[in-house]
Amino acid sequence: MPRGVKLDLAKEPSLKEQIITIPAPKKLPAPKMFAPLRKKAGAAKIIGAAEMAGIVDELDGEPLGKKLARFAAADAPVLVAACFDEDPMTSAGQAVFRENPAQVLAGLNLAALACGAVSKKIAAASREEIRRAQKACTAVEFLTAGDRYPAAALLRRKFSGKGKAACLVGAQACLALAAAASRGLAQSETVVTVAGDGAARWVNCRVRIGTPLRDVLAAGNPLPETAAVVVGSSVNGRSVTDLSEPVTTATRCILAMKRLPRRAALPCVGCGRCERACPRGIIPWMILQQLESGSPDPFRLFNVERCIRCGACSVVCPSEIDLAAAVGRAIKIKEGRGDP
Numbered sequence: 178m179p180r181g182v183k184l185d186l187a188k189e190p191s192l193k194e195q196i197i198t199i200p201a202p203k204k205l206p207a208p209k210m211f212a213p214l215r216k217k218a219g220a221a222k223i224i225g226a227a228e229m230a231g232i233v234d235e236l237d238g239e240p241l242g243k244k245l246a247r248f249a250a251a252d253a254p255v256l257v258a259a260c261f262d263e264d265p266m267t268s269a270g271q272a273v274f275r276e277n278p279a280q281v282l283a284g285l286n287l288a289a290l291a292c293g294a295v296s297k298k299i300a301a302a303s304r305e306e307i308r309r310a311q312k313a314c315t316a317v318e319f320l321t322a323g324d325r326y327p328a329a330a331l332l333r334r335k336f337s338g339k340g341k342a343a344c345l346v347g348a349q350a351c352l353a354l355a356a357a358a359s360r361g362l363a364q365s366e367t368v369v370t371v372a373g374d375g376a377a378r379w380v381n382c383r384v385r386i387g388t389p390l391r392d393v394l395a396a397g398n399p400l401p402e403t404a405a406v407v408v409g410s411s412v413n414g415r416s417v418t419d420l421s422e423p424v425t426t427a428t429r430c431i432l433a434m435k436r437l438p439r440r441a442a443l444p445c446v447g448c449g450r451c452e453r454a455c456p457r458g459i460i461p462w463m464i465l466q467q468l469e470s471g472s473p474d475p476f477r478l479f480n481v482e483r484c485i486r487c488g489a490c491s492v493v494c495p496s497e498i499d500l501a502a503a504v505g506r507a508i509k510i511k512e513g514r515g516d517p
């Protein structure tokens with residue numbers, strides 16, 4: 178039985194156009210520059226360049242230099258450039274890879290050198306994306322991310338099933354590393370998808386980090402019926418009310434939504450979908466039962482600490498129970514930080 182959940186993808190509308198550039202607000206400082214790397218720079222220099230450039234991986238918000246040093250300590254890491262977007266409405270990573278596959282590969286090569294990866298791969302959104310990129314990207318293996326959510330966690334799981342540690346780094350972080358090494362350019366911009374049923378135009382925008390969300394959202398021509406703006410993901414993103422909040426490297430998408438997903442919380446019908454969806458081997462319905470008992474036994478909150486908050490369990494639940502939140506509560510209880 179495949180893990181994860183199959184979601185209806187809606188990426189093509191935002192991939193129809195090329196990435197557009199949103200002018201940077203005047204108050205933001207110019208991007209920093211430093212000395213580019215020499216050819217044949219070693220691991221320490223590459224990690225140093227990632228730190229100097231202030232590169233943050235868009236996949237998880239981890240500073241790239243720290244991440245590469247962590248990967249270097251892993252046993253025989255396989256480095257994978259994640260050139261796909263897990264979220265069904267987001268296509269920023271895919272668009273970046275489409276626009277400049279050679280530079281993404283250049284960054285991946287540097288990252289692989291920095292962490293001593295035994296092999297490197299590009300995980301693309303589909304076979305079609307691989308076909309598009311193959312001419313520009315030689316001497317690298319491709320794989321598809323698969324069509325189930327959450328793709329990154331499922332990819333890691335697939336590798337760990339073969340006894341390998343898959344270390345994922347975002348396409349945008351790879352691109353930024355290539356720019357830091359070759360041009361001495363600090364990371365100052367990111368690509369964000371603007372979409373949602375409240376947006377008349379779905380588009381990928383190149384944005385200076387620090388730009389207010391409002392300026393980027395405007396590129397999507399939000400409709401008057403827009404009731405909520407969600408940042409991060411349509412599955413487990415957060416609703417924002419203050420649109421003066423700045424774009425960060427982790428802002429993969431800004432979604433104008435006519436309504437927030439309904440959470441009616443009907444009783445569990447015992448279908449087991451949440452268990453099958455979870456990429457981390459957690460049994461959310463069982464956790465829920467423990468919480469609903471009123472006196473959960475921390476020793477029966479199995480594996481909750483492994484939760485990556487992907488929200489797949491909540492998405493598949495026919496009773497619309499917010500299982501991800503329940504697992505979050507269980508983590509606190511297990512850690513002695515929360516009440517039942």
Ligand code: SF4
Pocket residue numbers: 454455456457458459461483484485486487488489490491500501504
């Ligand atoms: S329990 Fe956590 S890791 Fe598993 S599907 Fe739910 S949110 Fe994702």
Ligand code: SF4
Pocket residue numbers: 444445446447448449450451452461462465493494495496497498500
């Ligand atoms: S998906 Fe929802 S209804 Fe089905 S077992 Fe899990 S909690 Fe129960």
